[in-house]
Amino acid sequence: MATLELRNVHKTYGAGLPDTLKDIQLAIKDGEFLILVGPSGCGKSTLMNCIAGLESISGGAILIDDEDVSGMSPKDRDIAMVFQSYALYPTMNVRDNIAFGLKIRKMSQTAIDEEVARVAKLLQIEHLLGRKPGQLSGGQQQRVAMGRALARRPKIYLFDEPLSNLDAKLRVEMRTEIKLMHQRLKTTTVYVTHDQIEAMTLGDKVAVMKDGIIQQFGTPQQIYNDPANLFVASFIGSPPMNFIPVRLMKQDGRVLALLDSGQARCELPLGVAADELEGREIILGVRPEQISLGAAEGNGMPAIRAEVQVTEPTGPDLLVFVTLNQTKVCCRLAPDVACRVGDSLNLQFDPARVLLFDAGSGERLDLAASGTAIKDNVTRFKGR
Amino acid sequence: MTSPVDKPALNLSRIAIHAVLLLAVLLYLVPLVVMLLTSFKTPEDIGSGNLLSWPAAFTGIGWAKAWATVNGYFLNSILITVPAVLISTAIGALNGYVLSMWRFRGSQLFFGLLLFGCFLPFQTVLLPASFTLGKLGLASTTSGLVLVHVVYGLAFTTLFFRNYYVSIPEALVKAARLDGAGFFTIFGRIILPMSTPIIMVCLIWQFTQIWNDFLFGVVFSSGDSQPITVALNNLVNTSTGAKEYNVDMAAAMIAGLPTLLVYVIAGKYFVRGLTAGAVKG
Amino acid sequence: MTTATARLRASPLDALQRWLPKLVLAPSMFIVLVGFYGYILWTFVLSFTTSTFLPTYKWAGLAQYARLFDNDRWWVASKNLLLFGGLFIGITLAIGVFLAVLLDQRIRREGFIRTIYLYPMALSMIVTGTAWKWLLNPGMGLDKLLRDWGWEGFRLDWLIDPDRVVYCLVIAAVWQASGFIMAMFLAGLRGVDQSIIRAAQLDGASLPRIYWTVVLPSLRPVFFSSLMILAHIAIKSFDLVAAMTAGGPGYSSDLPAMFMYSFTFSRGQMGMGSASAILMLGAILAIIVPYLYSELRGKRHD
Numbered sequence: 001m002a003t004l005e006l007r008n009v010h011k012t013y014g015a016g017l018p019d020t021l022k023d024i025q026l027a028i029k030d031g032e033f034l035i036l037v038g039p040s041g042c043g044k045s046t047l048m049n050c051i052a053g054l055e056s057i058s059g060g061a062i063l064i065d066d067e068d069v070s071g072m073s074p075k076d077r078d079i080a081m082v083f084q085s086y087a088l089y090p091t092m093n094v095r096d097n098i099a100f101g102l103k104i105r106k107m108s109q110t111a112i113d114e115e116v117a118r119v120a121k122l123l124q125i126e127h128l129l130g131r132k133p134g135q136l137s138g139g140q141q142q143r144v145a146m147g148r149a150l151a152r153r154p155k156i157y158l159f160d161e162p163l164s165n166l167d168a169k170l171r172v173e174m175r176t177e178i179k180l181m182h183q184r185l186k187t188t189t190v191y192v193t194h195d196q197i198e199a200m201t202l203g204d205k206v207a208v209m210k211d212g213i214i215q216q217f218g219t220p221q222q223i224y225n226d227p228a229n230l231f232v233a234s235f236i237g238s239p240p241m242n243f244i245p246v247r248l249m250k251q252d253g254r255v256l257a258l259l260d261s262g263q264a265r266c267e268l269p270l271g272v273a274a275d276e277l278e279g280r281e282i283i284l285g286v287r288p289e290q291i292s293l294g295a296a297e298g299n300g301m302p303a304i305r306a307e308v309q310v311t312e313p314t315g316p317d318l319l320v321f322v323t324l325n326q327t328k329v330c331c332r333l334a335p336d337v338a339c340r341v342g343d344s345l346n347l348q349f350d351p352a353r354v355l356l357f358d359a360g361s362g363e364r365l366d367l368a369a370s371g372t373a374i375k376d377n378v379t380r381f382k383g384r
Numbered sequence: 385m386t387s388p389v390d391k392p393a394l395n396l397s398r399i400a401i402h403a404v405l406l407l408a409v410l411l412y413l414v415p416l417v418v419m420l421l422t423s424f425k426t427p428e429d430i431g432s433g434n435l436l437s438w439p440a441a442f443t444g445i446g447w448a449k450a451w452a453t454v455n456g457y458f459l460n461s462i463l464i465t466v467p468a469v470l471i472s473t474a475i476g477a478l479n480g481y482v483l484s485m486w487r488f489r490g491s492q493l494f495f496g497l498l499l500f501g502c503f504l505p506f507q508t509v510l511l512p513a514s515f516t517l518g519k520l521g522l523a524s525t526t527s528g529l530v531l532v533h534v535v536y537g538l539a540f541t542t543l544f545f546r547n548y549y550v551s552i553p554e555a556l557v558k559a560a561r562l563d564g565a566g567f568f569t570i571f572g573r574i575i576l577p578m579s580t581p582i583i584m585v586c587l588i589w590q591f592t593q594i595w596n597d598f599l600f601g602v603v604f605s606s607g608d609s610q611p612i613t614v615a616l617n618n619l620v621n622t623s624t625g626a627k628e629y630n631v632d633m634a635a636a637m638i639a640g641l642p643t644l645l646v647y648v649i650a651g652k653y654f655v656r657g658l659t660a661g662a663v664k665g
Numbered sequence: 666m667t668t669a670t671a672r673l674r675a676s677p678l679d680a681l682q683r684w685l686p687k688l689v690l691a692p693s694m695f696i697v698l699v700g701f702y703g704y705i706l707w708t709f710v711l712s713f714t715t716s717t718f719l720p721t722y723k724w725a726g727l728a729q730y731a732r733l734f735d736n737d738r739w740w741v742a743s744k745n746l747l748l749f750g751g752l753f754i755g756i757t758l759a760i761g762v763f764l765a766v767l768l769d770q771r772i773r774r775e776g777f778i779r780t781i782y783l784y785p786m787a788l789s790m791i792v793t794g795t796a797w798k799w800l801l802n803p804g805m806g807l808d809k810l811l812r813d814w815g816w817e818g819f820r821l822d823w824l825i826d827p828d829r830v831v832y833c834l835v836i837a838a839v840w841q842a843s844g845f846i847m848a849m850f851l852a853g854l855r856g857v858d859q860s861i862i863r864a865a866q867l868d869g870a871s872l873p874r875i876y877w878t879v880v881l882p883s884l885r886p887v888f889f890s891s892l893m894i895l896a897h898i899a900i901k902s903f904d905l906v907a908a909m910t911a912g913g914p915g916y917s918s919d920l921p922a923m924f925m926y927s928f929t930f931s932r933g934q935m936g937m938g939s940a941s942a943i944l945m946l947g948a949i950l951a952i953i954v955p956y957l958y959s960e961l962r963g964k965r966h967d
Contacts, residue, residue, distance in 0.1 A: 049558075052558070052562060054558050054561065054562075073561075073679045073682065074558075074561045074562050074563035075562065075563075075565075076567075076679075079562060080562060083555040083558070083559060083561065084555070085553050085555050085557040086555075087553060087555035087556045087558065087559070087572075089556065089559075090578055091574070091577035091578055100560070100563050100565075100573075101563030101564055104563055104564040104565050104640050105564055148559070148563075152563075270598065290563070348543065376637050382440070386939075395882070397873035401767050401770055401772070402772070402937075404767060405764070405767055405768065405772060405778055408782065409778055409782070411783045412781050412782055412784070412785065412840070412844065413781060414800075415785075415793075415796045415797065415800060415840065416784075416796075417929070418796070418799065419799070419807070420669035420801055420804065422799065430805070432752045432811045434805075434807060434810040434813045435799075435800065435805075435807065435810045436810060437813075454693050475692075475693060478689050479689075479690060479693050481689075482686045482689050482690045483690075486685075488686060488687060491686075491690065494690065494693075495693055497696050497697055497698075497699075497701070497702070498693070499703070499833055501697065501701050503949055503953050504701060504705075504946075504947055504949075505900060505901055505922075505942070505945045505949050506901070507901075507922060507925045507926075507941075507942040507946075508704070508705050508942045508945070508946045509700065509701070509708065510706065510708075510925075510929065510930075510942070511707070511708055511711060511720070511929060511935065511938070511942075512703070512704035512707040513700070513704060515720065525828075535696050536700070538693055538697070540944060542693070544668055547926045557775065566682050566685075567682055567685040567689075568685075573931065582753060590800060592787055595789070596789035596790070596792075597786070598789065598790065598791050598903070598904035598907065598908075599791075599903055599904065599926075601923075602714060602907070602923065602926075603926070603930060613789050613791040613904070615791075616792070616795060616908075617791050617907055617908050620795050620798070621908070621911055622961075629799060629805075631794075631801065632795060632799065633796075635795075636791075636792045636795040636796060637946050639789060639791065639792050640788045640789065640792040642789075643787045643788060643789070644784065644787055644788065645921060646787070647783075647784055647787035648780075648784075651783070652781075654787065655783065655848055658786065658845055658849075
């Protein structure tokens, strides 16, 4: 049980080479589940290796329970890790795999036996103890890998994309199981994944990374509802957020975004001061579920008629694709909506929930109401 | 999926293929058969018959005489080969372990430099090596030959293990480090138990290389410290006295038997070593 | 790599652990730097001195190389190498490929046949040389056998014929190495995607044609590594000559490796011997450097 804090962690593989990790700042409380998520090559696995001590950092500090462990070797950090490839020792049976770390730490044989039994029971792998890893299925190997981590009762668990080698069904099962396990054991956990669903479902805190930089750090809800930039907004959510380039119009001191579906136009009022957006190219971000079917006569909310081009029924939802401002836009509608390709739908937007991004920098633009809150999220840990 | 009409022609060509392969088998076997037949003949028998004529009577005198001549050198070869094989394999395993799992700045460069040793024509190092052995007091000793074989075997043994170990996932070492294991513990408890196939390949490769070596033997040894290959060559190429071909052939068989035996028993690893050493070397 | 802000608490044991990989590799690094490159340099230096029976470090410039090029025996050895190398490589490759293709036709007892083809590779060149010296013995070897079998006019005295003795070396060397090349190509053939062959069969190509135009061209890498290994064997060939002919009759079957040995160690011509060794190194470099270069470049394209 421990807190984990990263202070200005920096990593480069040599002078002149681009930084692998840049100024990483984050902190989690005892028992929290931290997700590091991002596309491959974003530095999330490197960061995890640095936390584990398998790679050294070039600058900054890593603190576990407020103690600087940056210079410590992995074995002294009291950390256990579950690897993507499981990394089970192929010549040892399951029992010895789980017991290996305990033996190295010179635990007594009876204590080892007890611990192995406890872990095996917890993970329901008692019947596998005598087998070699090569005789296990992928899911079983995954359990053993977790068992090996659990047996040591470390301060922190690290999971490096533990589910990515499993088939889709098993992945969902194991995801729930990991969550259950964490609720039961309440051990501080860092979990690396490139899967945004795992990130949303498992994490207490999520750090979205790209190019060695944390793009945003916050709760899953913050990440989803208040993404800090275009990258975070596009990475989290499935189907992804729609990004519609818009032209802005000033009218009576208000700013209006123009939408054009080819057969109709609509002016979406934005709650921002006009001069703030002067001369900038703007991208409108709308999640598919925030587009709804408007009543024919209108209810005061801006709406636009658009032609249905493709429909994708997923079961619980009906995804409808239309074109707005020459951009394909996905709308998530109720499955019982009757519509066919070629039909025209009256689509409604909630101006309070659309997001604005600067097309050049990709940064989220502060809407007067919610903007300050986002800034807070991003900078929360810089002050410490 | 051949049509019925094709069948007879196809069978004919298959018979031809088998015939050619079988003929080749016989041709490859001829030298061995000739050596064996000759070694069991008497000199008179050799004079009157031909290569493939059956011995008038099988006699062991050729073998007895050959063994009496070369047994000391046979022992030398064992004294040279066994330690040299074991030491060079052990060092190669450790080198390969470092070069694959514990890379550091410069280790790749070192590997490149070492690889060149697989191609090194030993003629370019013979003189300095003999000066060095002289300085070390190891000239004309079996220990000297052990040293030389270890040094110039390293390139291949390291290559074998390094290429084998790079295919082992690095996560295994990471996991063991987090479990608290150190450099040698990881090697001994995790990596080495996985290495049986490559250890076999390396042992067999080194055994055949060192047992069959002639160049180092003839340059770095003399008289009592000579390995069997040198002794065989001396025996066969002496120009004094009447040639006793039965003794020559028996001695050649004695020199060749250990490696032949290894090949027959562990041919799988022998071939793998040849192709691994060759293709990647 | 140092951690800028970390308060290092590493124990001496940890520090040792960090240095262990380098410590373990250090002896080998020493061996490679001294025993490989240092010694090559040393030989290189010797080739520019007047050394005879003992090394002396009196500068002779290129005199040893000049003497070498004036030496008729060196030229014989070099020409022999070209002849021997060319024939040995060509015939070995041809036989090896041929047998590999035949063996690839789902032959029963393939394992056994393969074992027979490959066993000569387990033998020392000295044993091979001894055996073939006997087989090619004029008057008692194959010479007599074929006459006994009824081929009255048969004569095989190449071993004592200065113009043909190199062919004897070729025969023995081909016997020893062709099985190995067969094994390499067979392994290569097993790696060829069977669907390519199926596709070509559907196109109506005959089996020999498929092998010649589709399968074998895809084995180019195997071909090149075989070529390189065989060239390497040819240049280093010393034991075979020593056992079969000792360079004779006269020095008509000399090879550079043999030349180097006898001038350096028997005739006390250390300087010239070193010069010949350096030229051998040059020949090997001329073969492997382009090979390695193309290998590495090919890998980068992957």
